[in-house]
Amino acid sequence: MGKYIYELTMKVRDYECDLQGIVNNANYQHYIEHTRHEFLRSEGISFARLHEQGIDPVVARLTMAFKTPLRSGDEFVSKLYLRKDGLKYVFYQDIFRLPDLKPVLRSTVETVCIVGGKLGDSKELYETFSPYLDE
Amino acid sequence: MGKYIYELTMKVRDYECDLQGIVNNANYQHYIEHTRHEFLRSEGISFARLHEQGIDPVVARLTMAFKTPLRSGDEFVSKLYLRKDGLKYVFYQDIFRLPDLKPVLRSTVETVCIVGGKLGDSKELYETFSPYLDE
Amino acid sequence: MGKYIYELTMKVRDYECDLQGIVNNANYQHYIEHTRHEFLRSEGISFARLHEQGIDPVVARLTMAFKTPLRSGDEFVSKLYLRKDGLKYVFYQDIFRLPDLKPVLRSTVETVCIVGGKLGDSKELYETFSPYLDE
Amino acid sequence: MGKYIYELTMKVRDYECDLQGIVNNANYQHYIEHTRHEFLRSEGISFARLHEQGIDPVVARLTMAFKTPLRSGDEFVSKLYLRKDGLKYVFYQDIFRLPDLKPVLRSTVETVCIVGGKLGDSKELYETFSPYLDE
Numbered sequence: 001m002g003k004y005i006y007e008l009t010m011k012v013r014d015y016e017c018d019l020q021g022i023v024n025n026a027n028y029q030h031y032i033e034h035t036r037h038e039f040l041r042s043e044g045i046s047f048a049r050l051h052e053q054g055i056d057p058v059v060a061r062l063t064m065a066f067k068t069p070l071r072s073g074d075e076f077v078s079k080l081y082l083r084k085d086g087l088k089y090v091f092y093q094d095i096f097r098l099p100d101l102k103p104v105l106r107s108t109v110e111t112v113c114i115v116g117g118k119l120g121d122s123k124e125l126y127e128t129f130s131p132y133l134d135e
Numbered sequence: 136m137g138k139y140i141y142e143l144t145m146k147v148r149d150y151e152c153d154l155q156g157i158v159n160n161a162n163y164q165h166y167i168e169h170t171r172h173e174f175l176r177s178e179g180i181s182f183a184r185l186h187e188q189g190i191d192p193v194v195a196r197l198t199m200a201f202k203t204p205l206r207s208g209d210e211f212v213s214k215l216y217l218r219k220d221g222l223k224y225v226f227y228q229d230i231f232r233l234p235d236l237k238p239v240l241r242s243t244v245e246t247v248c249i250v251g252g253k254l255g256d257s258k259e260l261y262e263t264f265s266p267y268l269d270e
Numbered sequence: 271m272g273k274y275i276y277e278l279t280m281k282v283r284d285y286e287c288d289l290q291g292i293v294n295n296a297n298y299q300h301y302i303e304h305t306r307h308e309f310l311r312s313e314g315i316s317f318a319r320l321h322e323q324g325i326d327p328v329v330a331r332l333t334m335a336f337k338t339p340l341r342s343g344d345e346f347v348s349k350l351y352l353r354k355d356g357l358k359y360v361f362y363q364d365i366f367r368l369p370d371l372k373p374v375l376r377s378t379v380e381t382v383c384i385v386g387g388k389l390g391d392s393k394e395l396y397e398t399f400s401p402y403l404d405e
Numbered sequence: 406m407g408k409y410i411y412e413l414t415m416k417v418r419d420y421e422c423d424l425q426g427i428v429n430n431a432n433y434q435h436y437i438e439h440t441r442h443e444f445l446r447s448e449g450i451s452f453a454r455l456h457e458q459g460i461d462p463v464v465a466r467l468t469m470a471f472k473t474p475l476r477s478g479d480e481f482v483s484k485l486y487l488r489k490d491g492l493k494y495v496f497y498q499d500i501f502r503l504p505d506l507k508p509v510l511r512s513t514v515e516t517v518c519i520v521g522g523k524l525g526d527s528k529e530l531y532e533t534f535s536p537y538l539d540e
Binding site for chain 4: 019020024025026027029030033047048051056058059060061062063064065066069
């Protein structure tokens with residue numbers, strides 16, 4: 001996986017395609033959100049449970065570069081790695097078409113933690129992420 | 136409005152159209168849900184606030200007959216009336232294309248109230264709906 | 271699989287849940303549409319390619335009975351079987367939560383074929399479906 | 406409107422909110438796409454018709470900064486202006502909550518035109534946009 005620490009394979013669903021016959025861009029945001037949440041879940045962290053504890057990781061800033069559109073029937077792999085930058089966790093999330101691994105999306109997702117309504121930090125998230133953070 | 140007691144005008148958004156060039160069917164469920172919630176809101180009832188009080192109106196059964204598909208750029212009006220049937224509130228929700236009023240969707244939405252996790256009744260909802268219920 | 275002829279396992283994605291904390295109903299329509307299309311694809315039929323040939327299978331009528339809501343993290347299996355009724359193909363599509371197989375959704379989807387803009391029949395679809403149709 | 410050349414008022418629909426009780430981020434992409442398409446339409450250009458002519462404006466790069474989340478029942482105004490940068494049209498699209506005009510989203514959307522499958526330019530789009538382009 002190289003620099004990537006987590007990956008998830010998915011398949012385009014036809015309802016995600018719009019009248020141009022390609023996946024509507026907003027769905028890539030869904031794909032990468034689902035990948036982050038599944039990464040958290042694989043580490044034992046449930047997004048829904050965090051919310052019940054008053055901890056809401058939210059996206060502060062998002063950059064997406066669209067390379068090749070996915071189409072009906074395409075399979076793809078969604079990969080991520082992350083960095084810490086002050087209070088922010090920055091996820092680098094890339095999507096590649098299968099089986100040719102053609103780049104589909106390159107994205108950077110800056111997330112912050114809202115704890116009890118204010119910008120904060122979550123010890124649970126930090127301990128989860130720290131093994132994956134580069135020094 | 137005839138038998139209808141509430142109506143909401145909307146316009147198709149291109150991302151709601153799929154690769155057939157028509158509105159994807161699941162979006163009609165969105166349209167009629169939004170219409171019900173706006174009807175509630177017009178009566179002073181917020182769906183989000185109900186949820187915070189432990190009251191969740193949910194759909195138990197839904198029937199949709201698709202008549203004419205909506206397309207990119209179409210405007211439409213979404214209308215509703217309701218009946219009480221035991222613990223259920225049954226919404227009759229129809230969508231007509233504008234300006235020709237061609238029928239787009241005829242639907243029946245049977246809703247029940249989950250209160251504290253169990254099937255129940257909400258006095259607030261009943262008092263809200265009762266002026267609109269036929270004897 | 272019993273009477274079912276096709277099944278697909280999926281997992282709830284958090285963005286499919288709404289402010290009630292459960293999967294928004296419209297997503298069940300997405301789940302069962304995706305299941306039908308994957309069934310077609312497994313038989314060598316692409317929905318996008320049919321559209322390019324001027325053949326658009328569309329849903330004429332849909333009935334959904336919601337049994338137990340799916341929640342964040344739930345896995346589920348979506349199953350179907352079908353019957354022919356005149357020009358209509360009727361799909362019976364049920365969803366069960368995993369691993370306890372609790373019923374989530376029971377639905378009936380009546381589909382018709384629009385060929386060149388008119389109600390019609392598709393030989394390709396008929397030949398595909400006929401092995402699965404009860405006499 | 407200041408630097409903005411087009412604006413559209415919308416209202417949050419409950420199904421757009423996720424289990425955090427706020428509008429799911431991917432919906433902001435829907436809001437700004439709909440705003441761009443309605444801007445085009447107000448200039449006599451239909452996105453669906455362009456597609457039929459083999460002209461597909463697509464988003465090449467997108468940056469979104471999320472300021473304040475929208476919630477159930479919020480109304481908001483979505484504004485845009487644009488610049489030309491080589492073959493790219495860059496849309497600056499901001500969303501403000503109503504009635505307090507609190508900033509919700511600041512975004513930059515770099516679009517390119519795919520004509521017959523290749524990066525190109527559309528005379529129709531250029532003539533439409535040129536009155537709005539700063540020198």
